[in-house]
Amino acid sequence: xxxxxxxxxxxxxxxxxxxxxxxxxxxxxxxxxxxxxxxxxxxxxxxxxxxxxxxxxxxxxxxxxxxxxxxxxxxxxxxxxxxxxxxxxxxxxxxxxxxxxxxxxxxxxxxxxxxxxxxxxxxxxxxxxxxxxxxxxxxxxxxxxxxxxxxxxxxxxxxxxxxxxxxxxxxxxxxxxxxxxxxxxxxxxxxxxxxxxxxxxxxxxxxxxxxxxxxxxxxxxxxxxxxxxxxxxxxxxxxxxxxxxxxxxxxxxxxxxxxxxxxxxxxxxxxxxxxxxxxxxxxxxxxxxxxxxxxxxxxxxxxxxxxxxxxxxxxxxxxxxxxxxxxxxxxxxxxxxxxxxxxxxxxxxxxxxxxxxxxxxxxxxxxxxxxxxxxxxxxxxxxxxxxxxxxxxxxxxxxxxxxxxxxxxxxxxxxxxxxxxxxxxxxxxxxxxxxxxxxxxxxxxxxxxxxxxxxxxxxxxxxxxxxxxxxxxxxxxxxxxxxxxxxxxxxxxxxxxxxxxxxxxxxxxxxxxxxxxxxxxxxxxxxxxxxxxxxxxxxxxxxxxxxxxxxxxxxxxxxxxxxxxxxxxxxxxxxxxxxxxxxxxxxxxxxxxxxxxxxxxxxxxxxxxxxxxxxxxxxxxxxxxxxxxxxxxxxxxxxxxxxxxxxxxxxxxxxxxxxxxxxxxxxxxxxxxxxxxxxxxxxxxxxxxxxxxxxxxxxxxxxxxxxxxxxxxxxxxxxxxxxxxxxxxxxxxxxxxxxxx
DNA sequence: CGGAGATTATGG
DNA sequence: CATAATCTCCGC
Ligand SMILES: [Zn+2]
Ligand SMILES: [Zn+2]
Numbered sequence: 001x002x003x004x005x006x007x008x009x010x011x012x013x014x015x016x017x018x019x020x021x022x023x024x025x026x027x028x029x030x031x032x033x034x035x036x037x038x039x040x041x042x043x044x045x046x047x048x049x050x051x052x053x054x055x056x057x058x059x060x061x062x063x064x065x066x067x068x069x070x071x072x073x074x075x076x077x078x079x080x081x082x083x084x085x086x087x088x089x090x091x092x093x094x095x096x097x098x099x100x101x102x103x104x105x106x107x108x109x110x111x112x113x114x115x116x117x118x119x120x121x122x123x124x125x126x127x128x129x130x131x132x133x134x135x136x137x138x139x140x141x142x143x144x145x146x147x148x149x150x151x152x153x154x155x156x157x158x159x160x161x162x163x164x165x166x167x168x169x170x171x172x173x174x175x176x177x178x179x180x181x182x183x184x185x186x187x188x189x190x191x192x193x194x195x196x197x198x199x200x201x202x203x204x205x206x207x208x209x210x211x212x213x214x215x216x217x218x219x220x221x222x223x224x225x226x227x228x229x230x231x232x233x234x235x236x237x238x239x240x241x242x243x244x245x246x247x248x249x250x251x252x253x254x255x256x257x258x259x260x261x262x263x264x265x266x267x268x269x270x271x272x273x274x275x276x277x278x279x280x281x282x283x284x285x286x287x288x289x290x291x292x293x294x295x296x297x298x299x300x301x302x303x304x305x306x307x308x309x310x311x312x313x314x315x316x317x318x319x320x321x322x323x324x325x326x327x328x329x330x331x332x333x334x335x336x337x338x339x340x341x342x343x344x345x346x347x348x349x350x351x352x353x354x355x356x357x358x359x360x361x362x363x364x365x366x367x368x369x370x371x372x373x374x375x376x377x378x379x380x381x382x383x384x385x386x387x388x389x390x391x392x393x394x395x396x397x398x399x400x401x402x403x404x405x406x407x408x409x410x411x412x413x414x415x416x417x418x419x420x421x422x423x424x425x426x427x428x429x430x431x432x433x434x435x436x437x438x439x440x441x442x443x444x445x446x447x448x449x450x451x452x453x454x455x456x457x458x459x460x461x462x463x464x465x466x467x468x469x470x471x472x473x474x475x476x477x478x479x480x481x482x483x484x485x486x487x488x489x490x491x492x493x494x495x496x497x498x499x500x501x502x503x504x505x506x507x508x509x510x511x512x513x514x515x516x517x518x519x520x521x522x523x524x525x526x527x528x529x530x531x532x533x534x535x536x537x538x539x540x541x542x543x544x545x546x547x548x549x550x551x552x553x554x555x556x557x558x559x560x561x562x563x564x565x566x567x568x569x570x571x572x573x574x575x576x577x578x579x580x581x582x583x584x585x586x587x588x589x590x591x592x593x594x595x596x597x598x599x600x601x602x603x604x605x606x607x608x609x610x611x612x613x614x615x616x617x618x619x620x621x622x623x624x625x626x627x628x629x630x631x632x633x634x635x636x637x638x639x640x641x642x643x644x645x646x647x648x649x650x651x652x653x654x655x656x657x658x659x660x661x662x663x664x665x666x667x668x669x670x671x672x673x674x675x676x677x678x679x680x681x682x683x684x685x686x687x688x689x690x691x692x693x694x695x696x697x698x699x700x701x702x703x704x705x706x707x708x709x710x711x712x713x714x715x716x717x718x719x720x721x722x723x724x725x726x727x728x729x730x731x732x733x734x735x736x737x738x739x740x741x
Numbered sequence: 742c743g744g745a746g747a748t749t750a751t752g753g
Numbered sequence: 754c755a756t757a758a759t760c761t762c763c764g765c
Contacts, residue, residue, distance in 0.1 A: 008765080013742045019765035042764045043744060059765055 034077035092349035240393030242601025262331025272563030292318030457499035
């Protein structure tokens with residue numbers, strides 16, 4: 001028989017190229033591309049991934065070794081995902097190894113939970129039972145009777161429910177009636193889903209009666225169906241105003257895809273994977289839904305992936321990483337809240353899942369739907385140029401109107417002598433809602449800046465020894481650094497001046513809560529932020545409490561405006577609307593527009609509502625457009641800005657973060673790199689900015705510098721990356737990470 | 742990455 | 754000349 005060869009990427013090495021191995025006879029029908037295997041690499045046994053199987057090899061056959069074995073306990077990646085990995089490798093300039101491990105996030109089936117299981121040994125007849133009853137061994141009979149029904153029972157159940165103690169069980173085993181064995185108990189993979197919904201069965205989930213599509217929604221679904229039937233696997237932007245019922249549209253598209261025997265992946269930002277969202281999906285797809293989120297344990301996660309692999313789920317719902325779910329018959333990918341920053345992978349490879357999903361859809365022959373009320377200019381631009389199809393929803397689904405939004409210039413308030421964080425307008429409106437027993441949401445436009453500790457005498461905030469960051473106070477009276485994890489006990493005296501007057505400055509939301517209670521002493525106030533929801537599932541509880549009307553005012557960060565609708569909320573106050581504008585990032589206006597639109601959109605889901613935006617920058621286009629709820633206006637301004645600055649989507653941008661333990665070496669290296677790039681003819685057309693300091697210079701004792709390179713041609717950026725890697729070889733202590741946009 | 746052999750430093 | 758520290762190449 002002819003030899004079979006496999007090209008293999010060796011894991012955990014720096015050798016970023018495939019090696020050829022022979023496939024032994026006994027593994028021939030077991031290995032596939034994407035399969036994890038064990039190989040002898042040099043002198044060591046290493047794990048590797050097959051990326052290709054072929055009948056020819058250009059490598060001298062005498063050099064070749066055989067694959068040792070298949071790596072068990074790791075799911076094999078299917079061919080689509082493998083192709084995706086190879087694309088990721090080239091697109092983001094990472095190693096094969098990195099790319100493959102990115103697409104297979106389920107590392108292994110961690111040790112199966114084994115519990116004691118009790119088995120029936122022999123067929124127990126009525127006579128034996130009678131005899132035992134005579135001996136008054138009631139517990140024995142009780143257990144045996146149960147076992148006759150089910151073959152085997154877990155010991156915990158026997159102990160607790162049947163009240164048969166371990167001693168009895170031991171005796172029964174000795175006498176040969178039963179055996180105590182180890183059963184690999186596979187817990188019901190649907191359990192975590194049911195648990196998060198607080199039901200025991202999918203049939204308990206009541207259907208809400210919003211299944212009927214309105215005209216606009218129907219049109220969108222019909223366009224999709226028509227394309228789908230004619231074999232056009234398109235990319236769509238579903239652009240609908242807040243409350244227009246985008247979810248119902250894609251649910252119907254998914255149903256159609258399922259009816260054709262295919263599966264769908266729905267990506268939802270982790271923060272919006274809330275009770276309401278999950279319930280909604282479970283309501284439509286019942287036990288055919290698989291849900292992945294960060295709360296799942298390793299095992300639960302594995303089971304979800306296992307179900308998907310076996311085709312036991314039609315719809316896979318999860319955050320960014322769910323794009324790599326091992327779906328066999330992919331028909332549709334939905335990315336809900338397409339604009340969300342959580343879709344960007346912060347680690348290398350720094351992909352945006354939009355792009356990865358686009359490629360995967362292309363590989364698998366599936367459609368892609370991007371849904372948002374505030375699409376990124378990148379995506380909307382693709383719709384404008386006709387590259388992707390635009391589906392629009394311009395009306396609110398429940399016959400309500402968009403909230404009335406007003407902007408308050410806080411500088412004017414200050415001039416009028418109002419130093420409170422509430423503008424007069426917002427204050428009167430809150431009072432009005434409290435009187436009418438309607439609810440209010442106060443949205444603090446800030447990342448949940450955790451509380452830090454600073455000195456009242458010298459003003460110094462306590463910083464991490466290893467990073468340029470202030471440490472944050474945790475409830476166990478420890479100061480922790482969010483960048484490196486370094487933690488110390490809360491010091492009694494100021495480390496820089498020795499003063500004993502050091503104090504904890506609360507978070508933005510805590511302060512807002514205190515002020516709110518002061519200004520509205522009779523209102524019931526609920527605060528929701530990372531601090532207050534650290535306890536498991538308490539976010540759900542809070543949401544339910546608020547929805548039930550247990551509080552009048554809900555205060556919080558992004559968390560409160562994503563993934564929940566409250567019918568009785570008729571007023572939203574947006575505090576410090578412009579803080580997200582001050583981030584030095586070409587995205588900051590987009591982020592601001594998106595957050596304000598989303599927050600304002602929470603008002604008046606059922607009744608007519610109102611929103612007040614408090615800002616010091618009322619003239620900024622993001623704020624103006626958000627107040628007018630005019631996406632087009634926003635987009636025109638944004639795209640003009642991007643053109644002017646040469647930012648995406650007009651240009652591609654490579655951000656290089658160069659880092660080193662040694663500051664001088666870093667500086668030398670960074671300037672040298674910039675100089676070589678600038679002098680190189682091929683790169684001359686690129687705009688090169690830097691080296692500049694990032695907002696946090698030192699992290700984990702490493703100093704960092706940033707270099708930005710802009711070019712309309714993506715491939716040139718990849719060449720530049722290669723060039724930088726080459727120059728970096730001569731600097732032993734300097735490394736770089738690359739972020740492509 | 743990490744093993745192995747080659748190369749260079751160090752010291753008496 | 755021995756021994757250790759450092760470099761350099763290479764793996765199917
Ligand atoms: Zn730190
Ligand atoms: Zn001090």
